Amino acid sequence: MPNSLVESVTIRSQIDEQFRRAGYGWTVIIDRIETFQVAPRWLLVRIETDDGAIGWGEASLEGHAESVQGAIDGYTDLLLGQDATRIEHLWQQMTRAGFYRGGPVFGSAVSGIDHALWDLKGKVLGVPVHELLGGPVRDKVRVYGWIGGDDPSDVAAAIETQLATGLTAVKMNASGATEHLGSLAETTAILDRAGAAREVLGASGDFAIDFHGRISPGYARRLLPLLEEFHPLFVEEPVVPEMGLEVWEQVVASTAVPIATGERLYSRWDAMPVLRAGISVLQPDLAHAGGISETRRIATLAETYGVAIAPHCPLGPLALAAALQVDFASPNFLIQEQSLGIHYNAGSAELTDYLLDVSVFTFADGYIHRPTGPGLGVQIDEAEVRRAAQSPHRWRTPTWNRVDGSLAEW
Numbered sequence: 335m336p337n338s339l340v341e342s343v344t345i346r347s348q349i350d351e352q353f354r355r356a357g358y359g360w361t362v363i364i365d366r367i368e369t370f371q372v373a374p375r376w377l378l379v380r381i382e383t384d385d386g387a388i389g390w391g392e393a394s395l396e397g398h399a400e401s402v403q404g405a406i407d408g409y410t411d412l413l414l415g416q417d418a419t420r421i422e423h424l425w426q427q428m429t430r431a432g433f434y435r436g437g438p439v440f441g442s443a444v445s446g447i448d449h450a451l452w453d454l455k456g457k458v459l460g461v462p463v464h465e466l467l468g469g470p471v472r473d474k475v476r477v478y479g480w481i482g483g484d485d486p487s488d489v490a491a492a493i494e495t496q497l498a499t500g501l502t503a504v505k506m507n508a509s510g511a512t513e514h515l516g517s518l519a520e521t522t523a524i525l526d527r528a529g530a531a532r533e534v535l536g537a538s539g540d541f542a543i544d545f546h547g548r549i550s551p552g553y554a555r556r557l558l559p560l561l562e563e564f565h566p567l568f569v570e571e572p573v574v575p576e577m578g579l580e581v582w583e584q585v586v587a588s589t590a591v592p593i594a595t596g597e598r599l600y601s602r603w604d605a606m607p608v609l610r611a612g613i614s615v616l617q618p619d620l621a622h623a624g625g626i627s628e629t630r631r632i633a634t635l636a637e638t639y640g641v642a643i644a645p646h647c648p649l650g651p652l653a654l655a656a657a658l659q660v661d662f663a664s665p666n667f668l669i670q671e672q673s674l675g676i677h678y679n680a681g682s683a684e685l686t687d688y689l690l691d692v693s694v695f696t697f698a699d700g701y702i703h704r705p706t707g708p709g710l711g712v713q714i715d716e717a718e719v720r721r722a723a724q725s726p727h728r729w730r731t732p733t734w735n736r737v738d739g740s741l742a743e744w
């Protein structure tokens with residue numbers, strides 16, 4: 335933002351130049367939409383206007399990149415030739431004009447396009463997106479890292495590694511595949527992991543537990559109260575999100591542990607039942623829930639229930655950049671997930687691989703400081719993205735089974 339008259343005049347002249355080049359007053363016309371399926375499991379979106387303005391977004395839907403690519407291809411007919419600066423109008427058209435709407439595939443397609451339009455508009459105007467959302471409400475954003483993979487062991491050593499990178503909070507899965515009602519041995523293993531985490535972190539660090547919906551409601555009611563003594567920051571997706579209001583109410587009522595969910599909810603309407611059930615933390619995914627436009631609204635809806643947001647983001651740099659823009663503009667923000675060092679990236683590609691300047695995601699004492707670059711605040715290494723997209727990933731979610739061979743939630 336301008337902090338002097340000179341800077342203000344400079345930015346104003348840059349804006350005037352953009353619009354002169356555009357030749358349409360405030361209009362810039364969408365001329366080209368491209369998608370890039372890149373390692374480890376991401377789908378990036380690039381939008382270019384007829385005057386050469388460029389915006390980037392991320393539509394990664396883990397395990398379903400091809401489906402989202404198809405949905406974006408379908409939206410191309412709607413978007414080409416339209417004014418790129420009318421973000422909300424285009425969001426409404428994508429989500430409502432096609433008659434069929436909602437769900438993860440459409441939600442992720444709209445998200446990637448929405449990010450790119452906000453990025454493009456911010457760059458045309460020379461301001462970060464959070465300035466367009468009302469300006470920053472905080473100076474820095476607390477982040478957490480993942481430990482331990484899908485079925486964690488050696489929790490203490492893994493936490494030490496994350497603390498050494500400058501983080502103060504971590505998240506882990508606490509179980510592998512679970513039976514409908516976990517045995518005492520399974521329960522003990524989960525409690526041991528929680529206990530090990532608390533011991534390493536002491537009283538001031540935080541850990542959260544993600545169950546990926548692996549726990550049945552009945553087992554959750556037995557297990558969650560036993561976790562209370564370890565004071566987890568929150569427990570995430572103890573049961574699958576589609577369980578509905580009554581089940582979520584029972585789970586929330588069974589324990590003092592704050593309950594979180596949201597990565598598999600794709601709109602304000604999807605979020606309503608769990609908010610009404612009394613969850614403590616809502617975790618919209620910026621790459622699944624209709625992008626910056628809808629997540630901003632979901633955050634405000636959560637605020638009316640006294641619920642904080644902790645955006646889900648085990649994904650790539652543009653999803654994280656978009657999440658940070660909402661975090662800096664949202665009063666009811668708790669903590670941000672990020673994927674540096676996550677098990678999905680290992681041996682494939684890292685969060686910072688497609689960035690020209692990686693310093694934007696530097697942690698200091700557990701926080702990322704406010705990005706001041708225009709748009710999403712990151713600069714994409716386009717040559718590297720185009721090179722990587724020549725070898726598209728085929729990432730798929732693992733299939734897990736219970737002891738008897740029946741399917742278990744992963």
Ligand SMILES: [Mg+2]
Pocket residue numbers: 544546570571597
């Ligand atoms: Mg999760």
